[in-house]
Amino acid sequence: MPFKLIQALGLCLPASIFAAINIIDYTPLTNDRFMDDASFFAAGLDLSGVAIANTSQGPAFTGDDGGRWVTMISPNVFITAHHFAPNVGQSVTFYQTNSALGGSFTASIETTMQIGDTDIRVGTLDTSLPDDYAYYNISTATISSEVPTAITGPNALTFGRSEGDYATSLDMAVGHNNINIFYPEQTFAGSTGDAIVMTFDDPGIVYESQFSLGDSGAPAMILEGGELTIVGINWFVGTLSDGETEISGLSFLPNYQSEIQAFIDENEEVAPVPEASAGALLLGVGALTLALGMRRSL
Structure with missing residues (x-):
C-alpha cells in the first residue's frame, strides 16, 4: 500500500502540530516514566540508558524546548537522529x-558523527556512564529485501515526549507498537536510509503509539534473549x-x-587496568510492492 509522508519529527511547522x-x-x-508509579507498564525494564538532553540550541520549530534524545549503545557512545541531535x-x-529523586549522572556531548547519508x-x-547504568545492543533482526516489504514484526517499546508538564530531562512517555513495513533506501529530512514503519490502526495493541514533533531521535526497543535491544530511531x-492510516x-x-x-x-573508552597489589591476582517477511507518494520528514 502506498503512503504519503506528513513530516519529519524535527522540521519547522506550525505550533498547532x-x-x-x-x-x-x-x-x-x-505511561510517564518519571511518575515512578507501580502501574508504569515498563517499570520492570532498565531505562537508565535513555535520556533527553536539555540543550540550549535554537528551537527547530515553534514549541520546541530544545530537548534532544540520547540512547546509550556503549558506556560512552550514544545514538540519536541526525536531523534532531x-x-x-x-x-x-x-x-x-x-525516580527523578534517585541517582543521576550528567555528562557533556563530546563528539557526533552521521552514519553515511542516513x-x-x-x-x-x-x-562514560557509571557501571550501574544501562547501555543497549543493536537488534540482530536484519532485513535484506531490496523492495518495500510487509513484516510480521515484533511489538516494540516506543518513546516520545509526554502529554504532561515536565522538566525537559523528565519529559519521557513510553508506549508500544508493532513493526509492519520495511522500506529500503528512503529519503526524508535530507537523509537516505532503510526505514521501518509502524501503523497506527490496531486497537488490540496495548498502549499503541504514534510519534509527533519532538520525538525524533528516541529509540524503539525490542526484547531479544530477555535483553532490551534497539531496533530503530524515530x-x-x-x-x-x-488518507486515514497513520504511520x-x-x-x-x-x-x-x-x-x-x-x-x-574507534571511540570506546577502556577502563584502566588497576595496578596489582602484593598478593593480588587478576522477523517472518513477505513481499509487498509499494508506490511512494509525496513526502516530508518530521
Missing part, C-alpha cells in the same frame, strides 16, 4: 531509576494512501550495525 507522542489509553501513571558541548542527565547520528560523552510520520517511521538500525560498531570500536 507540536504535540506529545499519541498513546492510546494513555495515563501519566501507566544535540550539539557538542551540551549536557545530558541520565537517571538510574524511574538519519542516524552517533556520538560520544565526555565521561525519524518521520505520515499516512498511508487511504510512524524509524531508521532501521540493524542494517547499519557494522558502521555503528566501527564507531564504537
Whole structure:
C-alpha cells in the first residue's frame, strides 16, 4: 500500500502540530516514566540508558524546548537522529531509576558523527556512564529485501515526549507498537536510509503509539534473549494512501550495525587496568510492492 509522508519529527511547522507522542489509553501513571508509579507498564525494564538532553540550541520549530534524545549503545557512545541531535558541548542527565529523586549522572556531548547519508547520528560523552547504568545492543533482526516489504514484526517499546508538564530531562512517555513495513533506501529530512514503519490502526495493541514533533531521535526497543535491544530511531510520520492510516517511521538500525560498531570500536573508552597489589591476582517477511507518494520528514 502506498503512503504519503506528513513530516519529519524535527522540521519547522506550525505550533498547532507540536504535540506529545499519541498513546492510546494513555495515563501519566501507566505511561510517564518519571511518575515512578507501580502501574508504569515498563517499570520492570532498565531505562537508565535513555535520556533527553536539555540543550540550549535554537528551537527547530515553534514549541520546541530544545530537548534532544540520547540512547546509550556503549558506556560512552550514544545514538540519536541526525536531523534532531544535540550539539557538542551540551549536557545530558541520565537517571538510574524511574525516580527523578534517585541517582543521576550528567555528562557533556563530546563528539557526533552521521552514519553515511542516513538519519542516524552517533556520538560520544565526555565521561562514560557509571557501571550501574544501562547501555543497549543493536537488534540482530536484519532485513535484506531490496523492495518495500510487509513484516510480521515484533511489538516494540516506543518513546516520545509526554502529554504532561515536565522538566525537559523528565519529559519521557513510553508506549508500544508493532513493526509492519520495511522500506529500503528512503529519503526524508535530507537523509537516505532503510526505514521501518509502524501503523497506527490496531486497537488490540496495548498502549499503541504514534510519534509527533519532538520525538525524533528516541529509540524503539525490542526484547531479544530477555535483553532490551534497539531496533530503530524515530525519524518521520505520515499516512498511508487511504488518507486515514497513520504511520510512524524509524531508521532501521540493524542494517547499519557494522558502521555503528566501527564507531564504537574507534571511540570506546577502556577502563584502566588497576595496578596489582602484593598478593593480588587478576522477523517472518513477505513481499509487498509499494508506490511512494509525496513526502516530508518530521
